[in-house]
Structure formats: C-alpha cells, structure tokens
Amino acid sequence: MSTKKIMYLVDTNVISEARKRSKANKGVQDFFKLVIRERAPVFVSVVTVGELRRGVELIRHRGDTRQAAQLEKWLEKLLIKYYDFILDIDKDIAQLWGRLRVPHPENSLDKQIAATALIHDLTVVTRNHKDFTKTGVRALNPFTE
Numbered sequence: 001m002s003t004k005k006i007m008y009l010v011d012t013n014v015i016s017e018a019r020k021r022s023k024a025n026k027g028v029q030d031f032f033k034l035v036i037r038e039r040a041p042v043f044v045s046v047v048t049v050g051e052l053r054r055g056v057e058l059i060r061h062r063g064d065t066r067q068a069a070q071l072e073k074w075l076e077k078l079l080i081k082y083y084d085f086i087l088d089i090d091k092d093i094a095q096l097w098g099r100l101r102v103p104h105p106e107n108s109l110d111k112q113i114a115a116t117a118l119i120h121d122l123t124v125v126t127r128n129h130k131d132f133t134k135t136g137v138r139a140l141n142p143f144t145e
Helices: 012-018 026-038 046-061 065-081 091-100 108-120 129-135
Strands: 008-010 042-045 123-125
Touching (some): 008 108, 042 046, 042 108
Parallel strands (some): 008 123
8 A cells, every 4th residue: 555645835935934944933944854854745836936036026126135146046046956846837727727716816826826736736835824725725834833
C-alpha cells in the first residue's frame, strides 16, 4: 500500500515570511523544515512571482534603492531555486479560475492560486486561509502566534 506524498503550493505571504530566515514565524520555519525532511515537493505559482516582483518595484518606486536591490537579489535566487517548480497558468487553470470567481469574484489572485492547486492536486500553504475556503482547495496555515 503506497501513501500519496502531499505536494504544496506556497502562497506569497509564506514565501515572504520565509525570507526572514531565523526571524521568520516559527510555524513557517517548521513547515519548511518538514518539507525538507520529507522531501515533499513545493511549488510556486506565476501569480506569486508577479506579486513578489510588484513588491520589489513598489519599494524601488518609493526611492529605497538599497532595499529594492536586496529584494531583487533575493527574488533572482528564488527564481533559480524554484525554476522547475514554478507553475504557469494554462487554459485549464484559467477555465477553473473563471468558475471559482462566480458568485464570489473577490480575491482574484488567490483564486488563480486555488485553481492552480486544484488542477495539480496541491495543498495551498497560506496565512490567508479564509480567502481559499470557498474554492474547495486544501489549505494549510503554517503561521503560529
């Protein structure tokens, strides 16, 4: 009898928290230790890549070039590390995303992430658990108080 390995789709808020390394939320630290120990696949959506890019550009736009440069280097490393684990939005995901937005159109980007997770049978790892509840996706909130 084989047990199916859980695979994860990590939301932007979890990736951003993990960037803090030893200062990150303990639950987020424990989640990444667990997936390393269990060799569980961890994926990132192109939506998250876009949200992270937006964050870098907002800081650059505000004039904090030093912080923007640090975040730019971090994002480049992240894109290399997850290169084979970044999931695009294809026509099946786009179709499901459209369905998930009716009758509740709010949280559009979260619904793109949810659609990606549903199509690929992934568990979404996010602080915003409530934004995903009506989508039918499995969600895990690693944050601890």
